[in-house]
Amino acid sequence: xxxxxxxxxxxxxxxxxxxxxxxxxxxxxxxxxxxxxxxxxxxxxxxxxxxxxxxxxxxxxxxxxxxxxxxxxxxxxxxxxxxxxxxxxxxxxxxxxxxxxxxxxxxxxxxxxxxxxxxxxxxxxxxxxxxxxxxxxxxxxxxxxxxxxxxxxxxxxxxxxxxxxxxxxxxxxxxxxxxxxxxxxxxxxxxxxxxxxxxxxxxxxxxxxxxxxxxxxxxxxxxxxxxxxxxxxxxxxxxxxxxxxxxxxxxxxxxxxxxxxxxxxxxxxxxxxxxxxxxxxxxxxxxxxxxxxxxxxxxxxxxxxxxxxxxxxxxxxxxxxxxxxxxxxxxxxxxxxxxxxxxxxxxxxxxxxxxxxxxxxxxxxxxxxxxxxxxxxxxxxxxxxxxxxxxxxxxxxxxxxxxxxxxxxxxxxxxxxxxxxxxxxxxxxxxxxxxxxxxxxxxxxxxxxxxxxxxxxxxxxxxxxxxxxxxxxxxxxxxxxxxxxxxxxxxxxxxxxxxxxxxxxxxxxx
Amino acid sequence: xxxxxxxxxxxxxxxxxxxxxxxxxxxxxxxxxxxxxxxxxxxxxxxxxxxxxxxxxxxxxxxxxxxxxxxxxxxxxxxxxxxxxxxxxxxxxxxxxxxxxxxx
Numbered sequence: 001x002x003x004x005x006x007x008x009x010x011x012x013x014x015x016x017x018x019x020x021x022x023x024x025x026x027x028x029x030x031x032x033x034x035x036x037x038x039x040x041x042x043x044x045x046x047x048x049x050x051x052x053x054x055x056x057x058x059x060x061x062x063x064x065x066x067x068x069x070x071x072x073x074x075x076x077x078x079x080x081x082x083x084x085x086x087x088x089x090x091x092x093x094x095x096x097x098x099x100x101x102x103x104x105x106x107x108x109x110x111x112x113x114x115x116x117x118x119x120x121x122x123x124x125x126x127x128x129x130x131x132x133x134x135x136x137x138x139x140x141x142x143x144x145x146x147x148x149x150x151x152x153x154x155x156x157x158x159x160x161x162x163x164x165x166x167x168x169x170x171x172x173x174x175x176x177x178x179x180x181x182x183x184x185x186x187x188x189x190x191x192x193x194x195x196x197x198x199x200x201x202x203x204x205x206x207x208x209x210x211x212x213x214x215x216x217x218x219x220x221x222x223x224x225x226x227x228x229x230x231x232x233x234x235x236x237x238x239x240x241x242x243x244x245x246x247x248x249x250x251x252x253x254x255x256x257x258x259x260x261x262x263x264x265x266x267x268x269x270x271x272x273x274x275x276x277x278x279x280x281x282x283x284x285x286x287x288x289x290x291x292x293x294x295x296x297x298x299x300x301x302x303x304x305x306x307x308x309x310x311x312x313x314x315x316x317x318x319x320x321x322x323x324x325x326x327x328x329x330x331x332x333x334x335x336x337x338x339x340x341x342x343x344x345x346x347x348x349x350x351x352x353x354x355x356x357x358x359x360x361x362x363x364x365x366x367x368x369x370x371x372x373x374x375x376x377x378x379x380x381x382x383x384x385x386x387x388x389x390x391x392x393x394x395x396x397x398x399x400x401x402x403x404x405x406x407x408x409x410x411x412x413x414x415x416x417x418x419x420x421x422x423x424x425x426x427x428x429x430x431x432x433x434x435x436x437x438x439x440x441x442x443x444x445x446x447x448x449x450x451x452x453x454x455x456x457x458x459x460x461x462x463x464x465x466x467x468x469x470x471x472x473x474x475x476x477x478x479x480x481x482x483x484x485x486x487x488x489x490x491x492x493x494x495x496x497x498x499x500x501x502x503x504x505x506x507x508x509x510x
Numbered sequence: 511x512x513x514x515x516x517x518x519x520x521x522x523x524x525x526x527x528x529x530x531x532x533x534x535x536x537x538x539x540x541x542x543x544x545x546x547x548x549x550x551x552x553x554x555x556x557x558x559x560x561x562x563x564x565x566x567x568x569x570x571x572x573x574x575x576x577x578x579x580x581x582x583x584x585x586x587x588x589x590x591x592x593x594x595x596x597x598x599x600x601x602x603x604x605x606x607x608x609x610x611x612x613x614x
Contacts, residue, residue, distance in 0.1 A: 116598050166583060166584065166587045194541070205555050208569075214569075
């Protein structure tokens with residue numbers, strides 16, 4: 001038997017992931033050894049410190065361009081940029097998750113194992129503090145996302161996909177209020193997610209059969225050189241795309257999105273809308289740009305149709321929604337379509353503008369869900385749109401913030417939404433994908449209608465008996481809101497630094 | 511030589527899994543169908559391992575090990591969620607799961 005030689009690992013380059021996986025494991029240990037009273041603060045501080053440490057390593061390593069761990073992990077410009085984006089957005093989501101000022105015990109149930117509606121459940125809803133397992137679970141999910149955008153072969157990508165999905169399934173089931181809805185959302189997300197990842201894996205196996213390896217470099221070479229029949233390649237790519245588009249919430253793989261976004265605890269919805277989207281598109285970019293760029297001519301029309309369908313379905317169905325979380329879910333589907341337009345530009349501009357869009361959208365959407373956590377009545381969050389009527393009179397400040405956020409979603413100038421849409425549409429035009437841009441602009445106009453309807457409702461209706469109050473946010477939520485709104489404004493007024501950063505980062509290593 | 515039988519078996523297993531997910535109402539059976547799909551993939555990986563001229567030998571078998579571990583983790587999480595639902599409603603039929611109009 002020959003000697004086994006271990007692959008060289010550049011520990012500094014993979015340190016952010018190691019730190020976060022380590023922090024999550026320590027967090028699980030803390031659950032076992034710390035007294036209940038001390039857990040929440042310790043866990044929150046530990047998770048935040050871990051994220052900040054990982055972010056500083058990424059900044060320190062910002063010039064690294066290396067393939068490491070036997071070619072399984074690629075640390076390059078897009079990886080570092082997207083990892084940094086995931087961590088910053090993850091910190092914001094963690095601030096929302098950690099806040100307990102609006103509701104006694106926070107947004108999470110104390111013991112998910114207690115049957116809904118039982119005597120014990122009523123007791124825990126009133127008295128108990130929320131579960132602290134959410135912090136390690138969140139850190140596991142974020143660490144998995146970091147690995148997902150760095151994965152340089154399909155198997156690592158599959159492992160990372162599961163590492164970030166499994167904690168998210170559990171987090172969805174942990175809402176304190178409306179626990180039935182939350183658990184059913186988790187079941188739906190889990191079953192469909194497992195189904196989609198089985199397709200992804202089948203695609204991996206087919207591509208392995210075609211290329212004889214699953215590294216993107218190997219795939220790239222055999223796409224151009226192989227004399228084999230390409231049936232395996234196309235079938236494999238299609239199935240891999242199904243898995244990734246499911247996570248990205250693109251039509252026709254979007255059906256889980258509204259139910260899950262509505263049922264999950266709102267801070268977790270924010271985490272999913274921002275970070276999962278960054279991770280899913282990071283993975284999609286690497287698969288299409290690094291692995292399968294040789295067959296770009298064949299997949300562009302198909303993914304283009306998917307993009308158009310996604311934009312149309314998101315925009316049209318957003319109009320009919322009566323629940324603010326479902327409205328934001330359909331808006332997130334439509335935004336997945338705009339992101340696909342950027343991806344399909346298949347150029348350096350396409351890559352950099354997609355990365356810019358991901359960051360801009362992430363900041364705005366977390367701030368939006370932050371405001372949703374504030375508007376509440378005795379039963380928890382008042383998410384039905386009719387309840388939001390007249391909110392502008394009750395609390396002009398938060399209605400103003402939400403109006404600004406909605407205008408950013410609609411892509412009004414001086415907000416990051418405008419610059420981001422401009423960038424992806426510009427990149428697509430340069431690559432000759434004008435038909436995508438036409439659909440993009442048309443659906444943007446369509447999508448502006450539901451946003452403006454909410455704005456009009458908030459400002460021009462009289463507040464009624466049932467108009468809920470806006471809670472004074474705790475310090476953590478306030479911090480997340482401020483970060484989100486300021487980022488949305490700054491990226492809209494002075495986007496040049498981030499645009500330069502995305503342009504300089506837009507180079508994959510192969 | 512092309513090992514036709516394992517490939518066809520794997521394709522049948524995968525098809526069976528897809529059919530099961532789409533047709534079964536019981537959440538546990540849906541979960542089992544997903545497992546069937548994953549095992550079909552394992553069969554393909556191990557078969558492909560013997561025919562594909564890979565850069566490294568036996569990579570397909572190693573992939574199968576990864577898939578087995580992840581499938582186990584997935585079942586752990588999945589059964590936890592299904593068990594919750596069973597405690598709640600004393601049924602695991604997925605089309606009895608109303609996602610709208612529940613205010614508890």
